[in-house]
Amino acid sequence: MLALPFSLSRLSLAQIVALPRIYNVAMAEIMFGKPVADGIERRVRDEVKSLSAHGIIPRLDVVLVGKSAASQRYVGKKMEFCERLGMQARLHTFDDHISAGELRDQVQRINDDPAVHAILVQLPLPRHIEGPTSGLNKFDVFDAISGPKDVDGISRETVPELYRAQAERMLHLPATALAVRRMLEFYGIETEGKVAVIVGRNDITAKPIHHMLGGRMCNATAIWCHRYTRKADHDRFMRAADIIVTSVGSERYRITADLIKPGAVVIDVATRVGADGKLNGDVDFQQVKEVASFITPVPKGVGPVTVAALTENVVRAARFAHGLAQPGYDFASSRDAYLRPAISS
């Protein structure tokens, strides 16, 4: 118990709130995903209802290659969630020996079906499709998805607007980036002019989040660290960061409290199943929460918001397919809808 040199009753509310930081016993606010996901879910349910009044049921088709237990679990969760909100979800499975060319043709076939509103190719793909730098590879598969159906935001038609930071023309912001955006909005975290460090180079997480934070949508100074970043540089950038978003997911990578600037916002997008069967992120949560001002847990942080954000994109795709929506996210005017409700006492 701390001995305070004054009576609490003589302090204003603002002074009382600041006490933990003054006495260096600050603990971060935990950014749980559930209230954010619930808010998105409410809006999606309303939209599904209004589309069904027009005879439209949004439909997501998922492409799964191979038998990875983790991928099967993720896919199951996403499809279940879509169905729970009144949408349709179809699964297309392929053997992991399928060639990049064959997979591209299969995705093209699914894409050509007008009944399909949205397509997601579950990642990672087998190494012979992810890896090659010559011949056909994963990008040819992504490019078989037309922009309005590309709810992962990874195709040739979708990516440029993120690169150009044209939110008002964007078809789909990748679900994890959209989830991070919704989390920042909900918890009232400003990004403009802040130093943001993004760790990882994944096509659907770190890469788009880097562009989102550094571009005109967030106006942060975005520093991108990855496997080729020297450790000394990585540590220096980390210690300067106001906002950290990490998406590595390797047991060899750990963000420890000594790398965190007091008061930083720490968002852990990584998910890795440890030897004990538990889900882990990149961040040493117990230690870092003593230094940060905001921190996401793993599980129960960004994960549920990402699934909800995907359903937001599926509804967009259905609206595009029926000429009921134009591209673009209006983040400025929708901001209030995604803020945390004021606490009434």
Ligand code: GUN
């Ligand atoms: N693998 C893990 N998460 C995701 C996701 O959100 N989208 C795709 N396509 N693959 C994933």
